[in-house]
Amino acid sequence: MTILQHPDYANERTRLEATKEYIGLVLTESERNEDAFRADIKDAYARLNSLDGSEGYIALLTSARFLDMTRQNLRQLQQVQSKPYFCRIDVKPENYDQIQPLYIGKASLFRPDTQEPVIVDWRSPIANVYYEGRIGPISYETETGTEHGELFRKRQYTIDGGELHDFRDLDITTRDELLQESLGGSADSRLKDIVSTIQEEQNRVIRAEMYRPMIVQGAAGSGKTTIALHRIAYLIYTYGDKFNPDQFMILAPHQLFLKYIADVLPELGVEAVKQTTYLDFVFEGMGKKLKLTDPNERLYQFLEGGDNVDHLRFVSRFKGSLEYKQGIDAYLDALTLRMLPKEDFKLAKHVICKYQEIRKFFREDYVRLPIYKRVEKIKKILQDRLKAKKKEIFQHIIDHYDNEIDQAFIMYKDPEKRRTNVVKLMDTKEDLLKKVEARSKTLVKDFMAKFPKQTLVAHYREFLQGLPASEEIGFLQAHTFALLDKKKMELEDTAALLYLQHKLFGLLAEFKIRNLVIDEAQDYSVFQLLALKEVLGSDMFTILGDLSQGIHSYRGVESWDKVLDAVFPSGNCNYLVLEQSYRTTVEIMNLANRVIVHSQTPGLVLAKPVVRHGDEPRQEVFTEESDLIARVLSDVEQLKAQGMNSIAVIGKTMAECQRIKQGIDKHGTSLNVHVLDEKEDYGGTDLVIVPAYVVKGLEFDAVFIVNLQEEYTAEELDVKLLYVAMTRPLHRMAVYSMEGKTGLLDMI
Numbered sequence: 001m002t003i004l005q006h007p008d009y010a011n012e013r014t015r016l017e018a019t020k021e022y023i024g025l026v027l028t029e030s031e032r033n034e035d036a037f038r039a040d041i042k043d044a045y046a047r048l049n050s051l052d053g054s055e056g057y058i059a060l061l062t063s064a065r066f067l068d069m070t071r072q073n074l075r076q077l078q079q080v081q082s083k084p085y086f087c088r089i090d091v092k093p094e095n096y097d098q099i100q101p102l103y104i105g106k107a108s109l110f111r112p113d114t115q116e117p118v119i120v121d122w123r124s125p126i127a128n129v130y131y132e133g134r135i136g137p138i139s140y141e142t143e144t145g146t147e148h149g150e151l152f153r154k155r156q157y158t159i160d161g162g163e164l165h166d167f168r169d170l171d172i173t174t175r176d177e178l179l180q181e182s183l184g185g186s187a188d189s190r191l192k193d194i195v196s197t198i199q200e201e202q203n204r205v206i207r208a209e210m211y212r213p214m215i216v217q218g219a220a221g222s223g224k225t226t227i228a229l230h231r232i233a234y235l236i237y238t239y240g241d242k243f244n245p246d247q248f249m250i251l252a253p254h255q256l257f258l259k260y261i262a263d264v265l266p267e268l269g270v271e272a273v274k275q276t277t278y279l280d281f282v283f284e285g286m287g288k289k290l291k292l293t294d295p296n297e298r299l300y301q302f303l304e305g306g307d308n309v310d311h312l313r314f315v316s317r318f319k320g321s322l323e324y325k326q327g328i329d330a331y332l333d334a335l336t337l338r339m340l341p342k343e344d345f346k347l348a349k350h351v352i353c354k355y356q357e358i359r360k361f362f363r364e365d366y367v368r369l370p371i372y373k374r375v376e377k378i379k380k381i382l383q384d385r386l387k388a389k390k391k392e393i394f395q396h397i398i399d400h401y402d403n404e405i406d407q408a409f410i411m412y413k414d415p416e417k418r419r420t421n422v423v424k425l426m427d428t429k430e431d432l433l434k435k436v437e438a439r440s441k442t443l444v445k446d447f448m449a450k451f452p453k454q455t456l457v458a459h460y461r462e463f464l465q466g467l468p469a470s471e472e473i474g475f476l477q478a479h480t481f482a483l484l485d486k487k488k489m490e491l492e493d494t495a496a497l498l499y500l501q502h503k504l505f506g507l508l509a510e511f512k513i514r515n516l517v518i519d520e521a522q523d524y525s526v527f528q529l530l531a532l533k534e535v536l537g538s539d540m541f542t543i544l545g546d547l548s549q550g551i552h553s554y555r556g557v558e559s560w561d562k563v564l565d566a567v568f569p570s571g572n573c574n575y576l577v578l579e580q581s582y583r584t585t586v587e588i589m590n591l592a593n594r595v596i597v598h599s600q601t602p603g604l605v606l607a608k609p610v611v612r613h614g615d616e617p618r619q620e621v622f623t624e625e626s627d628l629i630a631r632v633l634s635d636v637e638q639l640k641a642q643g644m645n646s647i648a649v650i651g652k653t654m655a656e657c658q659r660i661k662q663g664i665d666k667h668g669t670s671l672n673v674h675v676l677d678e679k680e681d682y683g684g685t686d687l688v689i690v691p692a693y694v695v696k697g698l699e700f701d702a703v704f705i706v707n708l709q710e711e712y713t714a715e716e717l718d719v720k721l722l723y724v725a726m727t728r729p730l731h732r733m734a735v736y737s738m739e740g741k742t743g744l745l746d747m748i
């Protein structure tokens with residue numbers, strides 16, 4: 001049966017036309033009078049409230065949040081005009097006698113005249129039924145509690161350019177055609193939104209409670225990045241009355257990645273969320289006091305091997321550990337004792353503030369402030385106290401000498417002696433008052449000068465100096481001092497320096513961020529996560545990562561259990577696992593899984609591909625580099641002819657990538673070929689050549705893994721790098737190696 005023969009076709013077309021027409025009307029009207037439009041909606045809501053007594057239905061409509069029809073929602077309506085909704089659910093809320101067809105889309109729209117929700121936002125509570133509900137009894141959470149009802153139908157639509165192309169009903173046995181269609185599509189240099197095909201396990205992550213931190217271990221291609229962005233959109237919608245979009249931040253690994261995800265939030269109608277990299281955040285917080293060495297330098301050292309590999313491994317691991325942070329805490333504690341002058345604050349023997357009291361201010365009352373801010377606070381207190389006491393002290397001196405003078409009048413009978421003594425006493429009094437007056441002018445300044453002041457870097461050096469001696473610590477100290485001498489730091493130092501900046505001086509930028517989403521979180525150390533938690537003063541974290549892709553595991557997460565214990569010791573952190581992988585074909589995923597089983601990833605869970613088949617990945621060995629390059633280029637031409645536009649050649653290192661590029665240049669090609677690093681954008685390039693460690697998080701229609709001079713061995717790092725490379729393609733993959741460079745590939 002074609003779509004045109006479907007008994008509901010006419011109705012569905014009419015509904016679509018009516019929706020488009022209504023959107024058009026709303027937009028015209030709203031352009032004319034946006035304020036009046038808002039008032040109309042409120043009015044309609046008020047009428048609805050009096051017309052319909054069913055609380056469930058009211059809650060359902062309330063949940064659609066038509067009251068929140070803001071300018072942004074209007075912009076969103078403009079965006080959805082050509083595809084107003086993607087599905088429909090037919091529900092009958094309890095206590096309501098009619099089945100309600102609800103059309104779900106990326107905006108929220110309500111018809112005030114008929115009280116009919118025209119489009120229900122995908123993030124509203126009732127829309128959860130589309131993602132999780134089965135035909136039959138259902139329940140869903142609203143602001144007022146759990147609502148019950150029955151679901152009669154789930155229908156998906158293919159609408160394009162405002163035209164209805166197809167629709168189909170879903171039940172538990174039907175294949176999710178929309179998902180298959182979506183996954184079968186072509187990769188772009190930009191990530192896309194997936195609102196119409198969010199899967200149940202992903203939906204749970206997106207809608208998980210906001211106030212509890214959450215860790216998501218998700219297989220390659222399980223949608224972590226996509227979910228991270230949808231979760232932000234969901235939280236902003238759901239908790240919009242408590243948090244503004246600028247209180248949300250997503251941290252991505254590098255600029256290239258930020259560009260890759262840049263479009264998703266605006267597509268979801270969300271603006272003003274801070275999207276940045278961890279390093280840019282650190283620099284914003286502590287300023288550019290030191291230059292950063294290449295963040296991948298350690299990785300190159302491990303790839304190349306060398307003399308100090310074990311020591312460097314220790315440096316990376318230790319600098320990111322809970323112990324390192326605890327060491328800094330102990331240093332800071334000792335510092336606050338050491339800094340404080342062990343004396344009372346007094347003027348001319350008059351105690352104005354006792355040492356014990358100053359100590360209490362410093363170590364107890366203002367302990368939440370950065371140390372140097374506490375010093376300023378104490379300065380202010382002493383100034384105020386001095387001002388308040390000064391008059392009293394002066395009076396005391398005056399009284400004392402006046403008394404002495406009175407005594408002198410009585411004691412000395414001889415007028416000459418009396419005169420001399422009285423004059424002397426009066427001069428002494430004047431002198432003292434002058435001295436005390438002069439002293440009081442610099443008293444606070446002099447006292448405060450006793451608090452030693454050092455720069456951030458000097459404090460870090462001092463902390464390092466005080467580490468308990470051992471061979472490894474000796475290496476760490478020499479290594480770090482050599483960097484600091486050159487005014488440099490390495491990525492591994494950033495957690496300590498950000499933390500110290502926060503604890504000593506306060507951050508340079510004031511962050512409003514309360515809710516943090518971290519993608520590629522397997523590369524973060526425990527200390528980095530703790531430092532972020534501390535500086536943001538919040539643990540509303542969504543942490544998404546994949547240990548199997550932990551190519552920086554020497555400095556990153558060893559196991560999620562460690563993160564749970566060290567970063568969220570109160571035990572309130574949610575932990576979820578996503579096994580299903582959506583990116584690639586069964587054939588490619590199976591090969592990648594045969595690679596990753598060679599790693600020592602703790603608690604390794606293999607990715608399960610959604611059932612989508614494609615060509616077997618090709619593996620070939622060449623004796624001439626020129627033949628290999630020629631083969632890649634002819635394959636690329638073929639793939640392009642088949643409509644695959646996003647194609648990558650992945651080399652193990654940057655040097656390997658440069659060699660591949662030289663080979664291509666030598667061979668000659670009309671293709672636009674570009675070697676990618678972490679800063680660039682690659683939209684519009686025919687073929688990108690990219691090192692395995694940069695390609696993490698990205699995806700392409702087709703991938704060539706090329707080994708000219710380098711090979712992937714059975715070493716842990718190589719296994720993970722190859723796995724990352726193999727999990728990038730959506731549709732096709734080939735592994736082309738020179739003779740003798742097949743390493744791990746021979747073992748799988």
Ligand SMILES: Nc1ncnc2c1ncn2[C@@H]1O[C@H](COP(=O)(O)OP(=O)(O)OP(=O)(O)O)[C@@H](O)[C@H]1O
Pocket residue numbers: 179182183192194197198199202218219220221222223224225226227546549582583696697698699727
């Ligand atoms: N429910 C879904 N519907 C349609 N496409 C999906 C869905 N979930 C994920 N995808 C697609 O799968 C691909 C992988 O998603 P994403 O990059 O977010 O995964 P990831 O877990 O971050 O991957 P990796 O860790 O390998 O970088 C993307 O093309 C995304 O659009």
